[in-house]
Amino acid sequence: MTKIIIDSASDFTQEEIKEFNLEPLYVSVIDTDDIESIYRDGLDIKTSEIYKNMRNGKIYKTSQINLNQYLEGFEKVCKEGEDFIYICLSYGLTTAWDSSCMAIQMLKEKYPNIKMVSINSKSMTIGEQLIVREIIKMNNEGKSIEELEERAKFLAGKVNHLFTVEDLEYLYRGGRISKAIKAVGQVLNIKPLLANDENGALILKDKVRGEAKVYKKILNLYFDDVRRNPDILKHTIIGHTDNLANAQKLYEMINEEFDAKDIAIREIGTAIGAHVGPGCLAIAYIDETK
Numbered sequence: 390m391t392k393i394i395i396d397s398a399s400d401f402t403q404e405e406i407k408e409f410n411l412e413p414l415y416v417s418v419i420d421t422d423d424i425e426s427i428y429r430d431g432l433d434i435k436t437s438e439i440y441k442n443m444r445n446g447k448i449y450k451t452s453q454i455n456l457n458q459y460l461e462g463f464e465k466v467c468k469e470g471e472d473f474i475y476i477c478l479s480y481g482l483t484t485a486w487d488s489s490c491m492a493i494q495m496l497k498e499k500y501p502n503i504k505m506v507s508i509n510s511k512s513m514t515i516g517e518q519l520i521v522r523e524i525i526k527m528n529n530e531g532k533s534i535e536e537l538e539e540r541a542k543f544l545a546g547k548v549n550h551l552f553t554v555e556d557l558e559y560l561y562r563g564g565r566i567s568k569a570i571k572a573v574g575q576v577l578n579i580k581p582l583l584a585n586d587e588n589g590a591l592i593l594k595d596k597v598r599g600e601a602k603v604y605k606k607i608l609n610l611y612f613d614d615v616r617r618n619p620d621i622l623k624h625t626i627i628g629h630t631d632n633l634a635n636a637q638k639l640y641e642m643i644n645e646e647f648d649a650k651d652i653a654i655r656e657i658g659t660a661i662g663a664h665v666g667p668g669c670l671a672i673a674y675i676d677e678t679k
Contacts, residue, residue, distance in 0.1 A: 391504075391534045392466045393524060394475040396454060396485070397430040398660035399517040400628075409525050412473070414462045416660040417452040427452075430660045439659045440631035440667040448562075449663040453478075453485040459492035463505065467496060472504035472534045476521050476541060478660070479589030480509040504534050508541040511589030514661045515628040516548040516673035523624075523675075547679045550585045551594075551610055553603045555632070555668025557581065563664045566593065582606055604635070607672060608642055614676055615647060622647055624675035628657040631667040639670065 394412040395401060406413050415429035418439065428434040430451070439449060466473045480486040489507040496505065510517045523544060524537050532540075554560060560581065561571040573579065574596070580603035582595040597603040615621045629636040636654045643649045657669060 390471075390531070391528055391537055392469075392471040392473040393521065393528060394462065394466065394473050395521055396476075396478050396660075397432070397658060398478040398514060399476065399521050400431070400514050400655060400658045400660075401518065401521070403432065411521075411525075412462065412466055414454050414458060414475075416454060416478075418659045418663060419450050419452060421448045421450055431658045436656055436658050436662065437631065440662065443663075443667050444631070449659060451660055451663050453483045454488065456488045456492055459489050460495065463489075463492050463496055464500075467500040467503050467505075470503070474506040474508065474524065474534060474537050474541065476508050476510050476517065476524065478517060479511050479513050479585070481511060481586070481588045481590030482513060506534060506538045508538065509545060509589070510541075510548075511545040511587075512548045512585065512673070513550065513589070514657045514673070515626040515655055515671060516550050516585070518655070519548060519624055519626060519673060519675050520544045544675060544677075545589075546587065547675050547677050548585070548673060549614070549676055549679065550583075550671065550673045551607045552583050552628075552665070552669055552671030553580050553597075553600075553607065554583075554665050555600075556666045559664060559666035570596075604639065604670065607670075608639070611643070611672055611674070612646060614674070618676055618678050619647075621674045621676055622649065623651045625652045626673050627652060627654045628669075628671040628673065629654070630657045630662040630665060630669040632670050635670050639672065 397415045418428045418430050420426035477486045486509045493505045510520050557571045557574045560566045579596050584594040586592045597606050627636050
């Protein structure tokens with residue numbers, strides 16, 4: 390069986406990591422008021438505590454997994470004699486995938502009989518998780534690493550993300566919107582509707598006035614895709630950053646139109662949450678007809 394390696398941006402819980410026998414690599418979360426305070430995303434500090442602190446004005450930044458971390462994590466699996474496939478946070482958001490590929494090239498000489506694969510998921514958080522879950526299922530069915538690689542690469546181009554944020558400040562800090570858009574948006578209560586492009590980068594898809602209207606816009610886009618391809622319902626996750634009540638409302642609204650029994654609600658971790666802020670609401674889904 391192939392070992393599946395993930396990064397913490399895929400937002401699996403520690404319990405799930407053990408249940409699915411995953412090998413995790415951790416994005417670092419840094420307290421900007423105390424740069425010595427570095428946490429492993431989803432492990433060293435509760436996500437709920439991070440969002441509580443952010444609502445109180447604290448600012449966090451993240452540091453991607455570096456080459457040495459990849460070498461250490463990958464070699465651990467190599468020493469156990471296992472082939473592995475690594476599902477990486479979108480190359481459209483971070484250059485970490487380059488580092489993972491470099492680590493594999495460096496290890497191939499030392500471990501020529503180990504098959505090593507790194508996949509650019511072109512996704513983030515709950516979208517990335519959808520791909521990993523499909524690969525877990527196939528791995529448990531005894532599929533070869535070549536089959537896992539082919540499927541993962543295919544799915545990487547089939548994941549849609551739709552989300553909005555509570556506070557434009559975080560998108561401004563990250564360079565996703567201009568200072569002018571932030572200022573006007575805050576005055577007029579403009580909410581951004583963000584999505585992913587074909588390369589997995591974040592794009593501003595629309596600007597909607599008011600929270601209720603942007604949620605409705607997200608639902609309408611999702612409903613249009615589900616009506617065209619009902620199989621999407623089996624591959625959907627709703628995500629949030631300290632916004633469970635609205636995530637549950639979104640689920641209920643979907644369930645009024647369709648059978649939503651396969652849709653999960655997940656908390657988005659700080660690898661992404663540090664850049665969108667608390668109050669984010671998101672939906673990710675696989676559309677194989679995309």
